[in-house]
Amino acid sequence: MLKTYKGGCLCGNIRFTAIGMPNNPHTCSCRYCQRHSGSLTQAWVEFNAESITWDGPGGEPNLWRSSGYSSRSFCVVCGSTLGAVDDEPVVALVLGTFDSPNRKELRPKSHSYISKKPKWWCIQVDTDT
Numbered sequence: 719m720l721k722t723y724k725g726g727c728l729c730g731n732i733r734f735t736a737i738g739m740p741n742n743p744h745t746c747s748c749r750y751c752q753r754h755s756g757s758l759t760q761a762w763v764e765f766n767a768e769s770i771t772w773d774g775p776g777g778e779p780n781l782w783r784s785s786g787y788s789s790r791s792f793c794v795v796c797g798s799t800l801g802a803v804d805d806e807p808v809v810a811l812v813l814g815t816f817d818s819p820n821r822k823e824l825r826p827k828s829h830s831y832i833s834k835k836p837k838w839w840c841i842q843v844d845t846d847t
Contacts, residue, residue, distance in 0.1 A: 721823075725816040726774055727798035733774030734800075736765045736811065743813075744828045747835040754790050755799050758835055761813040762801065763824050770809045 723740070726733035740763040751760035772778040779791035779800045791800040791809075801811040813819045813826075 723816060723818070723821070723824075725811065725819075727776075727779075727793035727796055727800060727815065729793065729796035729798070731774055731776035731795040732772065732779045732793045732798070732800060734811065734815075735771045735773055736769055736809075738765065738769045740765055740823055741808075742810075742828075743824050743826045744830060745826045746830040747832060748830060749834060750784055750790070752834070754784070754802075755812065759829075760799075761826055762810045763813060764808050764810045767803070767807040767809050770811075 720737050721739065723736040724734065743761075743763040745759050745761045747759045751762075752758060754760065776793065776795065780794045781789035781791055781803060784790045784802070787806070788802045788804045790802050792798060793800065798815070799812055800815055801809060803809050813824055816824065
């Protein structure tokens with residue numbers, strides 16, 4: 719049986735259901751992630767685009783093109799960050815939007831752009847499975 723993950727934005731306008739195994743759970747401190755989230759580090763997990771359904775009253779989130787291969791997604795009503803939609807069939811969802819973000823398989827396993835974090839910001843990624 720495939721696992722199901724649910725989540726959404728702050729106001730509930732945008733909701734999602736992801737079915738299947740998440741890929742590449744990680745954190746990132748690149749400037750795009752910092753600016754998009756308003757935090758020093760963003761926590762992400764990826765799913766194949768076909769395994770995501772946008773099932774809230776607002777439908778799909780709004781997109782803003784942030785790079786040559788990806789768009790950042792957000793709720794137009796409350797402004798919540800939801801993730802990124804890549805040109806390849808990948809949707810990366812931010813962990814804070816999940817109804818149950820503490821599920822073991824969502825735990826970040828790596829960190830991208832660690833050189834962009836402030837020197838005083840401590841990041842610990844548990845690579846044990």
